[in-house]
Amino acid sequence: MTDLLAISSGSLVGFTLGLIGGGGSIIATPMLLYLIGMSPHMAIGTGALAVSANAFISFAGHARAGNVRWAVGAVFAVAGVAGAIIGSTLGKAFDGQRLMLLFAILMIAIGALMLRPRRIGGTQNSPLTVASAARVAAIGLGVGLLSGFFGIGGGFLIVPGLIFAARMPMINAIGTSLLAVGAFGLITALNYAVSDLVNWPVAAEFIVGGIAGGWIGLRTACHLADQRHALTRIFAGLIFVVAFYIIRRSTGNA
Numbered sequence: 001m002t003d004l005l006a007i008s009s010g011s012l013v014g015f016t017l018g019l020i021g022g023g024g025s026i027i028a029t030p031m032l033l034y035l036i037g038m039s040p041h042m043a044i045g046t047g048a049l050a051v052s053a054n055a056f057i058s059f060a061g062h063a064r065a066g067n068v069r070w071a072v073g074a075v076f077a078v079a080g081v082a083g084a085i086i087g088s089t090l091g092k093a094f095d096g097q098r099l100m101l102l103f104a105i106l107m108i109a110i111g112a113l114m115l116r117p118r119r120i121g122g123t124q125n126s127p128l129t130v131a132s133a134a135r136v137a138a139i140g141l142g143v144g145l146l147s148g149f150f151g152i153g154g155g156f157l158i159v160p161g162l163i164f165a166a167r168m169p170m171i172n173a174i175g176t177s178l179l180a181v182g183a184f185g186l187i188t189a190l191n192y193a194v195s196d197l198v199n200w201p202v203a204a205e206f207i208v209g210g211i212a213g214g215w216i217g218l219r220t221a222c223h224l225a226d227q228r229h230a231l232t233r234i235f236a237g238l239i240f241v242v243a244f245y246i247i248r249r250s251t252g253n254a
Contacts, residue, residue: 005035006202010209014054015217024051025152025185026107028206030242033100034249036202040096044151045192046199050206051152052185054214059178067175071128072136072166076158076176077183079137080144084184087148088191094149097250103150104246110157111239128166135165140180147184148191154184 009031013024028047032038038046062068091099128136139161147154158177162168168176192198 002036002202003205006205007209009035010050010206011213011216012209013051013206014210014213014215015220016213024054024181024210025150026110026239026242029103029151030246032202038199038202040100041092041192041195041197042199044091044099045189045195045197046203046206048151048185048192049189049198049203050210052182052189053203053207054210055178055182055185057211058214059175059182062175062178065175067171068179069128069166069168069172069176072162072168073176073179075128075133075136076140076162076165077180079140080147080154080180080184081187083141083144083146084148084187085191087145088151088188089148091149091151091188092192092195092197099150100246101250103152104243104250106146106150106152107239107243107246111236111243113160115233115236132166136162139165143180144184148188151188151192154181 009028012031013028016024016027025047028051029043032043032047033040036043059068143154143157143161146152146157158180159173162173162176166173189198189203
C-alpha cells in the first residue's frame with residue numbers, strides 16, 4: 001500500500017511540475033509527511049531528491065528545445081548551491097514541527113504571489129553583463145538559502161528572480177530555472193542523506209511516478225495553454241488548503 005501511495009503521490013508531483021512549472025516540493029513534502037508517515041526532516045530530504053530528479057528530466061527537454069540560457073543558469077545555480085548548503089544545514093538543526101509551521105507560512109506567501117498578475121517577461125535575451133551577473137548571483141544565493149532551509153525546489157521564486165535579474169522572456173526563465181531547481185534539490189538531498197534523512201526506496205518510487213505524471217502534465221498544459229491562469233489560481237487555492245492543514249497539525253502537536 002505504501003508503494004502504491006508513493007508512486008501515486010510522485011505522479012501528482014510530476015503532473016504539477018509539468019502543468020504549471022513548479023510546486024513539486026510544496027506537494028511532495030506534505031504527502032510524504034501525512035500520507036507516507038515520514039518525520040518532517042525525512043520528508044524534506046526524500047522530497048528534495050525526488051523533485052530534483054524530476055526537475056533535471058524536465059530541464060533536458062527544455063535544453064533540447066533551446067529554452068535554456070546556460071551562462072545565466074550557471075551563475076544562478078552556483079550561487080544558489082552555496083545558499084542551499086547553508087540553508088539545508090540550518091534546516092536539519094531546526095525543530096521539525098516548527099520547520100513545518102514555517103514551511104506552511106512560506107506556502108501561504110507563495111500562494112499569494114501566484115494570485116498576483118504576472119509580467120510576461122522580457123522580449124529579448126540581453127547579454128549577461130557584470131551588473132546583471134551580480135544581480136543573478138545575489139538572487140540565486142537568497143533563493144538557494146530558502147530552498148535548502150525548507151527543502152523546496154524554489155521554482156516559483158527562481159522564475160521571477162531570473163526575469164528580474166536577466167530580463168529574459170518567460171519561456172527562457174522557466175527552462176533555465178529547472179537547472180537551479182534540480183541543483184538546489186540535489187544539494188539539499190545530499191546534505192540530508194549525510195544524516196541518514198533520505199528514504200531511498202520511496203524517493204525512487206516518487207521519481208518513477210513523477211516521470212509519468214510529468215509527461216501527462218506537459219501534454220495537458222499544451223492543450224490548456226489558454227487556461228493556465230485559471231489552473232494557477234486553482235493550484236494556489238490548493239496551496240492555501242494544505243498550508244492551513246499543516247498549521248493546524250503543527251500547532252495541535254506543539
